Amino acid sequence: MIRFEEITNKNIWKVCALEPFEEQKDFVADNIQSLAEAYATRNEGNNALPLAVYNDDVLIGFIMIGKGTVGNEDESDLIKENYCLWRFMIDKQFQNQGLGKQTLDAAIALIRTFPFGESEKVWLSYEPENTRARDIYGKYGFLENGEMCGNEIVAVYELLDENCDD
Numbered sequence: 315m316i317r318f319e320e321i322t323n324k325n326i327w328k329v330c331a332l333e334p335f336e337e338q339k340d341f342v343a344d345n346i347q348s349l350a351e352a353y354a355t356r357n358e359g360n361n362a363l364p365l366a367v368y369n370d371d372v373l374i375g376f377i378m379i380g381k382g383t384v385g386n387e388d389e390s391d392l393i394k395e396n397y398c399l400w401r402f403m404i405d406k407q408f409q410n411q412g413l414g415k416q417t418l419d420a421a422i423a424l425i426r427t428f429p430f431g432e433s434e435k436v437w438l439s440y441e442p443e444n445t446r447a448r449d450i451y452g453k454y455g456f457l458e459n460g461e462m463c464g465n466e467i468v469a470v471y472e473l474l475d476e477n478c479d480d
Protein backbone atom coordinates (compact mmCIF):
# COMPACT_ATOMS: atom_id res chain seq x y z
CA MET A 315 0.00 0.00 0.00
CA ILE A 316 1.20 3.49 -0.87
CA ARG A 317 1.79 5.84 2.05
CA PHE A 318 3.61 9.12 2.57
CA GLU A 319 6.13 10.19 5.18
CA GLU A 320 7.49 13.64 5.95
CA ILE A 321 11.15 14.22 5.15
CA THR A 322 13.31 13.87 8.25
CA ASN A 323 16.96 13.22 8.97
CA LYS A 324 16.03 9.55 8.91
CA ASN A 325 15.10 9.49 5.22
CA ILE A 326 16.40 12.71 3.64
CA TRP A 327 19.53 11.26 2.02
CA LYS A 328 17.71 8.17 0.84
CA VAL A 329 15.11 10.45 -0.76
CA CYS A 330 17.89 12.47 -2.40
CA ALA A 331 19.38 9.27 -3.81
CA LEU A 332 16.15 8.36 -5.66
CA GLU A 333 16.35 8.99 -9.39
CA PRO A 334 14.39 8.43 -12.58
CA PHE A 335 15.86 6.87 -15.73
CA GLU A 336 18.61 8.90 -17.40
CA GLU A 337 16.33 9.95 -20.29
CA GLN A 338 13.73 11.24 -17.78
CA LYS A 339 16.12 13.50 -15.89
CA ASP A 340 15.09 16.60 -17.84
CA PHE A 341 11.46 16.00 -16.85
CA VAL A 342 11.77 16.48 -13.10
CA ALA A 343 14.06 18.41 -10.75
CA ASP A 344 16.47 16.46 -8.53
CA ASN A 345 14.83 15.76 -5.19
CA ILE A 346 17.51 17.73 -3.37
CA GLN A 347 16.58 20.75 -5.49
CA SER A 348 12.89 20.28 -4.72
CA LEU A 349 13.67 20.16 -1.00
CA ALA A 350 15.61 23.42 -1.27
CA GLU A 351 12.67 24.99 -3.10
CA ALA A 352 10.27 23.73 -0.43
CA TYR A 353 12.42 25.30 2.27
CA ALA A 354 12.54 28.66 0.47
CA THR A 355 8.80 28.56 -0.28
CA ARG A 356 7.93 27.90 3.35
CA ASN A 357 10.27 30.66 4.50
CA GLU A 358 8.24 33.05 2.38
CA GLY A 359 5.10 31.93 4.19
CA ASN A 360 3.83 29.90 1.22
CA ASN A 361 2.85 26.25 0.90
CA ALA A 362 5.09 23.34 0.01
CA LEU A 363 4.74 19.81 1.30
CA PRO A 364 7.53 17.49 0.16
CA LEU A 365 6.87 13.84 1.00
CA ALA A 366 8.67 10.53 0.70
CA VAL A 367 6.58 7.84 -1.02
CA TYR A 368 6.64 4.33 0.45
CA ASN A 369 5.13 1.12 -0.87
CA ASP A 370 4.56 -0.56 2.48
CA ASP A 371 8.02 -0.11 4.02
CA VAL A 372 9.99 0.42 0.83
CA LEU A 373 10.94 3.94 -0.22
CA ILE A 374 10.00 4.24 -3.92
CA GLY A 375 9.58 7.90 -4.77
CA PHE A 376 8.98 11.52 -3.94
CA ILE A 377 6.12 13.97 -4.34
CA MET A 378 5.72 17.62 -3.49
CA ILE A 379 2.35 19.28 -3.07
CA GLY A 380 1.93 23.05 -3.10
CA LYS A 381 -0.90 25.53 -2.92
CA GLY A 382 -0.66 29.02 -4.32
CA THR A 383 2.50 30.49 -5.76
CA VAL A 384 5.27 28.26 -7.05
CA GLY A 385 7.64 31.21 -7.24
CA ASN A 386 7.11 32.29 -10.85
CA GLU A 387 6.31 35.76 -12.10
CA ASP A 388 2.89 36.59 -13.58
CA GLU A 389 1.12 33.53 -12.22
CA SER A 390 -2.49 32.96 -13.30
CA ASP A 391 -5.44 32.83 -10.89
CA LEU A 392 -5.44 29.05 -11.38
CA ILE A 393 -1.93 28.86 -9.97
CA LYS A 394 -2.48 31.44 -7.22
CA GLU A 395 -5.61 29.80 -5.83
CA ASN A 396 -5.24 26.06 -6.22
CA TYR A 397 -3.31 22.97 -5.25
CA CYS A 398 -0.40 21.87 -7.35
CA LEU A 399 1.20 18.48 -7.72
CA TRP A 400 4.53 20.22 -7.92
CA ARG A 401 6.84 17.21 -8.12
CA PHE A 402 6.14 13.54 -8.77
CA MET A 403 8.75 10.87 -9.35
CA ILE A 404 9.17 7.14 -8.91
CA ASP A 405 12.69 5.74 -8.69
CA LYS A 406 13.74 3.90 -11.86
CA GLN A 407 13.97 0.64 -9.92
CA PHE A 408 10.24 0.80 -9.10
CA GLN A 409 8.76 2.16 -12.32
CA ASN A 410 6.43 0.20 -14.64
CA GLN A 411 4.79 -1.69 -11.81
CA GLY A 412 1.66 0.42 -11.46
CA LEU A 413 3.10 2.25 -8.46
CA GLY A 414 3.06 5.63 -10.21
CA LYS A 415 -0.68 5.40 -10.76
CA GLN A 416 -1.25 4.33 -7.17
CA THR A 417 0.91 7.21 -5.96
CA LEU A 418 -1.05 9.71 -8.03
CA ASP A 419 -4.25 8.35 -6.55
CA ALA A 420 -2.89 8.64 -3.00
CA ALA A 421 -1.59 12.17 -3.70
CA ILE A 422 -5.01 13.35 -4.87
CA ALA A 423 -6.62 11.67 -1.84
CA LEU A 424 -4.21 13.60 0.38
CA ILE A 425 -5.01 16.87 -1.40
CA ARG A 426 -8.70 16.17 -0.81
CA THR A 427 -7.98 16.42 2.92
CA PHE A 428 -7.06 20.07 2.12
CA PRO A 429 -3.88 20.38 4.23
CA PHE A 430 -3.57 24.04 3.14
CA GLY A 431 -7.29 24.88 3.04
CA GLU A 432 -9.95 24.21 0.43
CA SER A 433 -9.70 24.75 -3.28
CA GLU A 434 -11.54 23.57 -6.38
CA LYS A 435 -8.70 22.36 -8.56
CA VAL A 436 -5.33 20.66 -8.71
CA TRP A 437 -2.94 21.64 -11.47
CA LEU A 438 0.38 20.30 -12.64
CA SER A 439 2.67 20.79 -15.60
CA TYR A 440 4.87 18.66 -17.79
CA GLU A 441 7.33 18.97 -20.63
CA PRO A 442 5.66 18.46 -24.03
CA GLU A 443 8.05 15.50 -24.61
CA ASN A 444 6.97 13.75 -21.42
CA THR A 445 4.28 11.71 -23.16
CA ARG A 446 4.26 9.10 -20.45
CA ALA A 447 3.39 11.58 -17.69
CA ARG A 448 0.86 13.19 -20.03
CA ASP A 449 -0.83 9.79 -20.57
CA ILE A 450 -0.97 8.97 -16.88
CA TYR A 451 -2.40 12.38 -15.96
CA GLY A 452 -4.82 12.36 -18.90
CA LYS A 453 -6.17 8.94 -17.93
CA TYR A 454 -6.59 10.14 -14.38
CA GLY A 455 -8.74 13.06 -15.55
CA PHE A 456 -6.31 15.98 -15.80
CA LEU A 457 -7.28 18.22 -18.73
CA GLU A 458 -4.91 20.57 -20.52
CA ASN A 459 -6.31 24.11 -20.25
CA GLY A 460 -4.11 25.82 -22.83
CA GLU A 461 -1.93 27.50 -20.20
CA MET A 462 1.82 27.08 -20.05
CA CYS A 463 4.03 27.27 -16.98
CA GLY A 464 7.38 28.26 -18.44
CA ASN A 465 7.97 25.63 -21.16
CA GLU A 466 5.58 23.17 -19.58
CA ILE A 467 2.00 22.28 -20.48
CA VAL A 468 -0.49 22.89 -17.67
CA ALA A 469 -3.24 20.34 -16.93
CA VAL A 470 -6.04 20.68 -14.40
CA TYR A 471 -8.07 18.26 -12.31
CA GLU A 472 -11.41 19.35 -10.87
CA LEU A 473 -11.77 18.26 -7.26
CA LEU A 474 -15.46 19.10 -7.21
CA ASP A 475 -16.52 16.86 -10.13
CA GLU A 476 -16.22 13.70 -8.08
CA ASN A 477 -18.19 15.20 -5.21
CA CYS A 478 -21.04 15.85 -7.64
CA ASP A 479 -21.14 12.15 -8.60
CA ASP A 480 -21.45 11.03 -4.98
Ligand SMILES: CC(C)(COP(=O)(O)OP(=O)(O)OC[C@H]1O[C@@H](n2cnc3c(N)ncnc32)[C@H](O)[C@@H]1OP(=O)(O)O)[C@@H](O)C(=O)NCCC(=O)NCCS
Binds near residue numbers: 441
Ligand atom coordinates in the same frame (compact mmCIF):
# COMPACT_ATOMS: atom_id res chain seq x y z
C1 LIG B 1 5.76 9.34 -14.56
C2 LIG B 1 6.14 8.28 -13.50
C3 LIG B 1 5.94 8.83 -12.11
C4 LIG B 1 5.26 7.02 -13.73
O1 LIG B 1 5.61 6.06 -12.76
P1 LIG B 1 5.41 4.49 -12.96
O2 LIG B 1 5.48 3.87 -11.61
O3 LIG B 1 6.31 3.97 -13.99
O4 LIG B 1 3.90 4.43 -13.52
P2 LIG B 1 2.98 3.17 -13.65
O5 LIG B 1 3.78 1.89 -13.57
O6 LIG B 1 1.86 3.33 -12.68
O7 LIG B 1 2.47 3.27 -15.14
C5 LIG B 1 1.57 4.26 -15.50
C6 LIG B 1 1.23 4.11 -16.98
O8 LIG B 1 2.38 4.23 -17.81
C7 LIG B 1 2.45 3.10 -18.71
N1 LIG B 1 3.85 2.78 -18.96
C8 LIG B 1 4.65 2.01 -18.21
N2 LIG B 1 5.87 1.96 -18.77
C9 LIG B 1 5.84 2.74 -19.87
C10 LIG B 1 6.81 3.09 -20.86
N3 LIG B 1 8.08 2.64 -20.80
N4 LIG B 1 6.44 3.94 -21.83
C11 LIG B 1 5.17 4.41 -21.89
N5 LIG B 1 4.22 4.10 -20.99
C12 LIG B 1 4.55 3.26 -19.99
C13 LIG B 1 1.77 2.01 -17.96
O9 LIG B 1 1.31 1.02 -18.84
C14 LIG B 1 0.64 2.75 -17.30
O10 LIG B 1 -0.38 2.96 -18.25
P3 LIG B 1 -1.76 2.15 -18.18
O11 LIG B 1 -2.62 2.97 -17.26
O12 LIG B 1 -2.23 2.15 -19.56
O13 LIG B 1 -1.42 0.80 -17.63
C15 LIG B 1 7.61 7.82 -13.70
O14 LIG B 1 7.78 7.43 -15.04
C16 LIG B 1 8.63 8.91 -13.38
O15 LIG B 1 9.03 9.06 -12.23
N6 LIG B 1 9.08 9.62 -14.41
C17 LIG B 1 10.14 10.61 -14.24
C18 LIG B 1 9.66 11.84 -13.54
C19 LIG B 1 8.49 12.49 -14.23
O16 LIG B 1 8.42 12.58 -15.44
N7 LIG B 1 7.57 12.95 -13.42
C20 LIG B 1 6.43 13.69 -13.88
C21 LIG B 1 6.85 15.09 -14.07
S1 LIG B 1 5.50 16.03 -14.64
